[in-house]
Amino acid sequence: MALIDIINHKKLGFALSAGEIQEFAGAAKDPGTPDYQLAALLMAIRINGMDARETAELTLAMAHTGDMLSPDVGGVAVDKHSTGGVGDTTTLVLAPLVAACGGRVLKMSGRGLGHTGGTVDKLESIPGFQTELPEGDFLRIVREVGCCVVGQTGELAPADKRLYALRDVTGTVDSIPLIASSIMSKKLAGGAQAIVLDVKCGSGALMKTPEDSLLLARAMVDIGQRNGRRMAALITRMDEPLGSHVGNALEVKEAIDVLAGRVGGPLLQVSLALGTRMLLLSGVADTAQQAQEMLDSALRAGSGLSKLAEMITAQGGDARVCFDTGLLPQARFQRPVKAKATGWLSRMDTELAGEAARLLGAGRRRKDDVIDPAVGYMTLKRLGDKVVAGEAVARLYYNDEALAVQAEEALQSALTVSPDKPSPAPWILARIDQDGKETSPA
Amino acid sequence: MALIDIINHKKLGFALSAGEIQEFAGAAKDPGTPDYQLAALLMAIRINGMDARETAELTLAMAHTGDMLSPDVGGVAVDKHSTGGVGDTTTLVLAPLVAACGGRVLKMSGRGLGHTGGTVDKLESIPGFQTELPEGDFLRIVREVGCCVVGQTGELAPADKRLYALRDVTGTVDSIPLIASSIMSKKLAGGAQAIVLDVKCGSGALMKTPEDSLLLARAMVDIGQRNGRRMAALITRMDEPLGSHVGNALEVKEAIDVLAGRVGGPLLQVSLALGTRMLLLSGVADTAQQAQEMLDSALRAGSGLSKLAEMITAQGGDARVCFDTGLLPQARFQRPVKAKATGWLSRMDTELAGEAARLLGAGRRRKDDVIDPAVGYMTLKRLGDKVVAGEAVARLYYNDEALAVQAEEALQSALTVSPDKPSPAPWILARIDQDGKETSPA
Numbered sequence: 001m002a003l004i005d006i007i008n009h010k011k012l013g014f015a016l017s018a019g020e021i022q023e024f025a026g027a028a029k030d031p032g033t034p035d036y037q038l039a040a041l042l043m044a045i046r047i048n049g050m051d052a053r054e055t056a057e058l059t060l061a062m063a064h065t066g067d068m069l070s071p072d073v074g075g076v077a078v079d080k081h082s083t084g085g086v087g088d089t090t091t092l093v094l095a096p097l098v099a100a101c102g103g104r105v106l107k108m109s110g111r112g113l114g115h116t117g118g119t120v121d122k123l124e125s126i127p128g129f130q131t132e133l134p135e136g137d138f139l140r141i142v143r144e145v146g147c148c149v150v151g152q153t154g155e156l157a158p159a160d161k162r163l164y165a166l167r168d169v170t171g172t173v174d175s176i177p178l179i180a181s182s183i184m185s186k187k188l189a190g191g192a193q194a195i196v197l198d199v200k201c202g203s204g205a206l207m208k209t210p211e212d213s214l215l216l217a218r219a220m221v222d223i224g225q226r227n228g229r230r231m232a233a234l235i236t237r238m239d240e241p242l243g244s245h246v247g248n249a250l251e252v253k254e255a256i257d258v259l260a261g262r263v264g265g266p267l268l269q270v271s272l273a274l275g276t277r278m279l280l281l282s283g284v285a286d287t288a289q290q291a292q293e294m295l296d297s298a299l300r301a302g303s304g305l306s307k308l309a310e311m312i313t314a315q316g317g318d319a320r321v322c323f324d325t326g327l328l329p330q331a332r333f334q335r336p337v338k339a340k341a342t343g344w345l346s347r348m349d350t351e352l353a354g355e356a357a358r359l360l361g362a363g364r365r366r367k368d369d370v371i372d373p374a375v376g377y378m379t380l381k382r383l384g385d386k387v388v389a390g391e392a393v394a395r396l397y398y399n400d401e402a403l404a405v406q407a408e409e410a411l412q413s414a415l416t417v418s419p420d421k422p423s424p425a426p427w428i429l430a431r432i433d434q435d436g437k438e439t440s441p442a
Numbered sequence: 443m444a445l446i447d448i449i450n451h452k453k454l455g456f457a458l459s460a461g462e463i464q465e466f467a468g469a470a471k472d473p474g475t476p477d478y479q480l481a482a483l484l485m486a487i488r489i490n491g492m493d494a495r496e497t498a499e500l501t502l503a504m505a506h507t508g509d510m511l512s513p514d515v516g517g518v519a520v521d522k523h524s525t526g527g528v529g530d531t532t533t534l535v536l537a538p539l540v541a542a543c544g545g546r547v548l549k550m551s552g553r554g555l556g557h558t559g560g561t562v563d564k565l566e567s568i569p570g571f572q573t574e575l576p577e578g579d580f581l582r583i584v585r586e587v588g589c590c591v592v593g594q595t596g597e598l599a600p601a602d603k604r605l606y607a608l609r610d611v612t613g614t615v616d617s618i619p620l621i622a623s624s625i626m627s628k629k630l631a632g633g634a635q636a637i638v639l640d641v642k643c644g645s646g647a648l649m650k651t652p653e654d655s656l657l658l659a660r661a662m663v664d665i666g667q668r669n670g671r672r673m674a675a676l677i678t679r680m681d682e683p684l685g686s687h688v689g690n691a692l693e694v695k696e697a698i699d700v701l702a703g704r705v706g707g708p709l710l711q712v713s714l715a716l717g718t719r720m721l722l723l724s725g726v727a728d729t730a731q732q733a734q735e736m737l738d739s740a741l742r743a744g745s746g747l748s749k750l751a752e753m754i755t756a757q758g759g760d761a762r763v764c765f766d767t768g769l770l771p772q773a774r775f776q777r778p779v780k781a782k783a784t785g786w787l788s789r790m791d792t793e794l795a796g797e798a799a800r801l802l803g804a805g806r807r808r809k810d811d812v813i814d815p816a817v818g819y820m821t822l823k824r825l826g827d828k829v830v831a832g833e834a835v836a837r838l839y840y841n842d843e844a845l846a847v848q849a850e851e852a853l854q855s856a857l858t859v860s861p862d863k864p865s866p867a868p869w870i871l872a873r874i875d876q877d878g879k880e881t882s883p884a
Contacts, residue, residue, distance in 0.1 A: 004612075011485065011613050011614075036481035038478070039482040039612075040485040043481075043482040047485075170449065171446055171486075
């Protein structure tokens with residue numbers, strides 16, 4: 001079967017057969033396949049779609065183009081995946097908390113492009129922290145400590161790697177089957193037995209509406225279940241940064257503050273909700289209530305923070321940061337971003353808010369860009385808060401004046417102050433449980 | 443404006459602006475533009491379409507990426523374009539006939555891939571015939587003789603050249619806006635002031651139905667008219683070879699036989715219908731009836747054949763072939779293809795019939811394939827004819843026994859003999875006149 005025949009089938013709107021999907025994944029891995037044929041097929045898929053069966057088969061076929069790991073971590077290996085948002089550092093909060101409750105969290109995280117680095121970039125702002133570990137080492141850490149966060153190991157889903165890069169330059173990112181199969185192919189290859197998905201929804205997310213977010217979540221849950229994984233998903237709001245800190249070291253600091261019990265808010269709320277699902281899928285807790293109580297008591301006892309310190313030590317980092325966040329990289333300059341009007345904060349365009357962080361140097365535009373771990377900002381107001389003209393709504397942490405000017409401009413353009421008090425939606429918009437039941441928690 | 447934005451607009455189904463289309467054509471010409479982006483955009487256009495304005499603008503923009511000729515031929519330069527069929531050698535009949543009536547036929551023809559070569563390949567089977575002439579020479583020949591057939595000169599529509607090659611390998615050939623803009627970009631650049639289109643319809647043509655053929659014809663007529671050209675189009679049947687000869691020298695022989703008045707049939711009928719439109723568009727005749735009478739009388743007087751001889755001489759060829767077709771290249775072997783059943787010939791799959799000629803060596807599969815000018819076949823039966831089992835339905839002309847076996851197999855599989863007498867459709871299925879009026883001639 002030639003790739004051109006597969007392109008023609010999808011172009012005409014047919015569902016691809018299992019054999020055609022195998023061929024497509026193999027062709028995507030094969031360096032001899034011309035990019036232009038893959039690009040044409042990706043666009044045909046973007047416009048004409050793929051059904052649940054096709055999507056699940058593509059995912060597994062892409063996973064099988066590379067290594068398939070079966071990690072032995074002395075329990076159910078549980079992973080969490082966020083589709084990406086701003087100030088979204090739940091992994092740093094929940095991985096140690098879930099481990100403190102007896103879960104086994106094996107988190108492989110990419111670096112990626114974006115407003116800040118990925119979770120591994122954030123952790124690397126801790127002096128000495130290693131994210132490139134031999135497989136034997138990180139599995140031992142999961143077994144002994146209960147959690148470990150590493151960069152992607154081996155060659156996971158190389159077909160996806162190539163298609164992902166092509167999608168970015170051919171206008172084919174915004175396809176639910178392609179997003180779902182891309183994410184899940186790496187998860188299946190990584191070998192997690194239980195996966196909790198955090199599908200972000202809003203101006204700072206790939207999915208702009210709850211409806212699209214649910215479609216994506218259902219597609220990913222379906223793929224995982226068809227491949228024998230325990231799955232659950234939350235749809236969470238991303239129309240303002242989740243945490244109040246945006247930036248690599250700044251987000252580590254906030255995670256530590258949360259684990260130390262000094263700070264609450266939406267970052268804690270969403271982390272606990274995700275952690276609850278992780279404990280349930282792991283079989284560590286039998287009911288959601290039991291899971292919540294375990295997490296609450298770990299938080300109160302400070303055992304999440306101790307677990308983070310253990311993990312940092314195991315991964316070669318300086319665990320003293322957990323007790324003195326002043327040891328994290330610090331930006332040389334700070335300055336306030338002031339409200340231009342009086343009223344209620346009614347909009348914080350989160351794509352622009354992310355761009356402000358990237359402009360400061362917190363993220364990459366291209367693969368070889370170097371991240372400045374110290375820079376970023378802290379928001380001082382949330383959607384629905386009262387603001388007075390001239391009052392600080394955020395604080396920039398920066399090392400370069402010219403970049404700070406650009407970042408402040410982006411941040412200002414992200415903000416709208418209105419005369420009427422808005423009512424932000426709840427942080428958790430919907431949930432899909434392991435049994436497929438969908439709910440919209442209050 | 444970045445190409446990725448244009449891809450995204452078309453992906454979402456928007457009509458592209460004039461500026462976006464200019465950018466697209468420029469990007470297609472620019473070797474720095476990656477093929478994968480063009481491939482993605484072509485697929486988005488294939489699936490989501492382009493309206494008449496977009497198609498016309500793309501055509502002109504592609505034409506302007508290369509040379510724009512304004513040939514001075516001492517009258518209205520008229521061209522004819524066929525979308526391609528089997529045994530379709532109308533150019534060799536009508537160019538001299540129209541010239542004999544006072545028309546000025548400037549025909550630029552590609553070589554292309556296919557079951558036989560293009561018109562220039564057919565003419566090159568005449569000993570000495572030159573199709574690569576300096577512009578000054580071929581314009582002089584049109585002025586002095588009235589017709590000249592040359593290969594594409596200069597760099598006409600290089601953006602189209604690249605897109606055409608990409609479409610072939612990305613499943614994006616079958617798009618009416620892309621077909622229309624590709625054909626017409628070269629016609630606009632070539633500088634013909636009047637263009638008669640012969641849109642083929644049926645199993646041997648790109649367009650399989652009269653409806654699609656009319657859509658394509660309307661699109662091309664519209665493009666030409668928007669760019670100040672005089673346009674007309676015929677939709678003609680292509681569910682069996684038009685002439686009875688298929689092959690390069692064989693088709694030259696048949697054209698000569700038709701011009702000499704020895705042979706009639708559908709090749710003559712369609713040539714006269716196209717020639718009528720050419721004389722009308724050229725302003726040489728005022729009414730269709732007058733044009734027909736001029737062509738008939740030229741045919742009866744043999745002045746079409748004299749004109750062909752003049753053109754062959756002017757282009758360096760041996761004009762004696764016009765009076766002794768035995769001087770054309772001859773295949774070493776002949777053999778009959780015999781009917782396998784008794785009944786009526788009800789089907790002659792024309793794509794397969796074309797493939798039979800290509801298998802013999804009459805056409806190219808790849809650009810660097812060498813054509814054998816002598817080989818091909820003659821059909822002895824037409825759709826609707828009575829055939830008796832064992833009776834010859836065609837005669838192969840070949841130089842290689844193994845190729846003849848393959849070709850005979852293809853030809854046999856193209857034929858169906860049925861117990862019931864079929865009623866073939868008329869050869870001319872529809873017509874679009876200069877004023878846009880559409881008719882279905884009896």
